Amino acid sequence: MNHLSESPPFIQPTITGPSAAVVARLSQAIHEHRLAPGTKLGEDELSDVFDVSRTVVRSALQALSHDGLVELKRNRGAFVAKPTIREAREVFEARALLEPRTARSATERMTRAHLDRLHAHIEAEHDAMARAEHGKALRLSGQFHIEISHIADQATIAGFIERLVARSSLIIALYWQRQSAMCEKHAHHALLDAFSRGDADDAEELMKNHLVDIVTTLDLRDPAPREISLGEILLGPSSPGEKG
Amino acid sequence: MNHLSESPPFIQPTITGPSAAVVARLSQAIHEHRLAPGTKLGEDELSDVFDVSRTVVRSALQALSHDGLVELKRNRGAFVAKPTIREAREVFEARALLEPRTARSATERMTRAHLDRLHAHIEAEHDAMARAEHGKALRLSGQFHIEISHIADQATIAGFIERLVARSSLIIALYWQRQSAMCEKHAHHALLDAFSRGDADDAEELMKNHLVDIVTTLDLRDPAPREISLGEILLGPSSPGEKG
DNA sequence: TGCGCAATCATTGTATACAATTTATCTGAA
DNA sequence: TTCAGATAAATTGTATACAATGATTGCGCA
Numbered sequence: 294m295n296h297l298s299e300s301p302p303f304i305q306p307t308i309t310g311p312s313a314a315v316v317a318r319l320s321q322a323i324h325e326h327r328l329a330p331g332t333k334l335g336e337d338e339l340s341d342v343f344d345v346s347r348t349v350v351r352s353a354l355q356a357l358s359h360d361g362l363v364e365l366k367r368n369r370g371a372f373v374a375k376p377t378i379r380e381a382r383e384v385f386e387a388r389a390l391l392e393p394r395t396a397r398s399a400t401e402r403m404t405r406a407h408l409d410r411l412h413a414h415i416e417a418e419h420d421a422m423a424r425a426e427h428g429k430a431l432r433l434s435g436q437f438h439i440e441i442s443h444i445a446d447q448a449t450i451a452g453f454i455e456r457l458v459a460r461s462s463l464i465i466a467l468y469w470q471r472q473s474a475m476c477e478k479h480a481h482h483a484l485l486d487a488f489s490r491g492d493a494d495d496a497e498e499l500m501k502n503h504l505v506d507i508v509t510t511l512d513l514r515d516p517a518p519r520e521i522s523l524g525e526i527l528l529g530p531s532s533p534g535e536k537g
Numbered sequence: 538m539n540h541l542s543e544s545p546p547f548i549q550p551t552i553t554g555p556s557a558a559v560v561a562r563l564s565q566a567i568h569e570h571r572l573a574p575g576t577k578l579g580e581d582e583l584s585d586v587f588d589v590s591r592t593v594v595r596s597a598l599q600a601l602s603h604d605g606l607v608e609l610k611r612n613r614g615a616f617v618a619k620p621t622i623r624e625a626r627e628v629f630e631a632r633a634l635l636e637p638r639t640a641r642s643a644t645e646r647m648t649r650a651h652l653d654r655l656h657a658h659i660e661a662e663h664d665a666m667a668r669a670e671h672g673k674a675l676r677l678s679g680q681f682h683i684e685i686s687h688i689a690d691q692a693t694i695a696g697f698i699e700r701l702v703a704r705s706s707l708i709i710a711l712y713w714q715r716q717s718a719m720c721e722k723h724a725h726h727a728l729l730d731a732f733s734r735g736d737a738d739d740a741e742e743l744m745k746n747h748l749v750d751i752v753t754t755l756d757l758r759d760p761a762p763r764e765i766s767l768g769e770i771l772l773g774p775s776s777p778g779e780k781g
Numbered sequence: 782t783g784c785g786c787a788a789t790c791a792t793t794g795t796a797t798a799c800a801a802t803t804t805a806t807c808t809g810a811a
Numbered sequence: 812t813t814c815a816g817a818t819a820a821a822t823t824g825t826a827t828a829c830a831a832t833g834a835t836t837g838c839g840c841a
Contacts, residue, residue: 346796359603383693449627590826
């Protein structure tokens with residue numbers, strides 16, 4: 294179709310060389326929910342799959358861990374990150390702090406070329422949805438936010454938003470309630486409309502509401518399934534079976 | 538004196554093991570301006586100094602590069618990062634977006650223990666200033682902001698602020714104008730006062746102004762010293778000596 | 782004398798070998 | 812049968828050896 298179809302992932306090239314390719318493949322797989330949170334990422338296995346040495350695999354895993362996509366446990370290995378409910382809330386609080394203002398800045402700097410690019414992006418999202426390619430649709434949906442942050446032309450903040458969007462993908466994988474990603478499409482259309490009208494106030498407000506909507510579709514109620522408290526739940530606090 | 542005197546650096550343990558120690562030593566040295574921006578960080582040299590293999594040095598350098606303290610140039614080596622004026626502006630725009638609201642949140646969660654801790658911190662800053670230990674004073678000054686972000690109890694945002702403070706240290710090393718860090722002390726005192734009064738509005742406003750003050754003490758005017766334009770400056774635009 | 786080129790040197794990037802730790806399996810006794 | 816302990820296998824952490832790239836120096840030529 295267009296350049297968005299197989300576009301490389303969004304993590305900017307903090308690292309280069311072969312490990313960058315491994316980072317790209319892994320992060321794309323995580324963003325498309327082909328790798329579920331908690332999945333073990335064995336070094337030998339990855340070096341075998343990608344036909345590179347463990348050295349570059351380890352470098353890639355370290356990079357991914359810095360971006361919050363992978364969790365490294367010493368002497369235990371690498372796992373696809375599994376954000377807790379608390380972390381999920383924090384991520385969207387941070388996004389609420391950064392993205393509305395960024396949408397405003399983007400509006401002020403928006404050019405015709407930018408608008409065309411965003412329009413093509415939404416088309417690609419729509420396409421993926423229509424073909425029921427949910428993973429790809431989700432990845433593109435996140436990338437839309439990143440495109441906006443880049444238009445705002447604040448590399449530092451854009452970097453933060455990239456990290457937050459990446460973690461949001463994991464959060465959605467874990468805590469998504471409904472199957473309807475329809476609202477996404479509508480919200481993105483509305484944003485594009487505000488951009489094309491040059492209405493910065495509206496863009497800021499729409500982004501703010503959009504983020505609230507996303508959180509609303511998540512189930513972030515405090516769950517019981519914490520292994521530590523299991524004994525307490527069954528036996529009451531300070532049971533003799535649990536030591537200090 | 539107290540635990541703040543030789544406290545470990547603030548980068549939270551994303552990595553563990555020997556490389557964490559290398560990261561700690563290097564980042565502290567950078568924060569205290571003992572390592573100037575642009576300094577080459579040779580792998581062999583570092584592995585010799587810290588008595589570890591190049592493997593762990595490389596891991597440490599990669600971690601530092603992700604935190605923005607070190608710049609990795611492929612096949613060229615690692616250098617202490619040298620933020621441009623543009624990046625400097627971006628960093629403080631990001632801080633302006635995050636820190637005032639964080640100061641508000643911190644106020645709302647502030648306990649007596651937190652207040653005592655911040656008070657001790659300011660004392661340590663004052664001490665370092667009095668002894669003319671400028672590097673240490675600067676590091677503690679940045680750490681004050683990080684302490685506040687931790688009190689706000691938003692790990693994700695706190696992580697961003699840590700990165701921004703780290704880069705701010707480099708920015709100050711490059712673009713500081715006056716020698717007077719006095720304003721810092723006063724501003725921190727005023728913030729502590731707002732915290733102890735539980736005045737969230739005031740804390741937010743003070744933090745906002747404090748950040749503006751810091752930027753004011755920097756010289757972020759567009760400079761000529763770009764090597765590319767040197768020829769143009771001396772010979773006029775599109776001189777035959779420079780090729781496209 | 783000044784410039785361009787080439788060979789040498791130094792440094793970084795990658796792969797592999799070894800050490801340390803964790804996990805799984807097996808044996809044996811209660 | 813079940814649990815504990817010990818041994819074996821698998822995996823990760825670290826060090827070192829080799830390859831590739833970039834910087835430097837010296838030579839030759841104009």
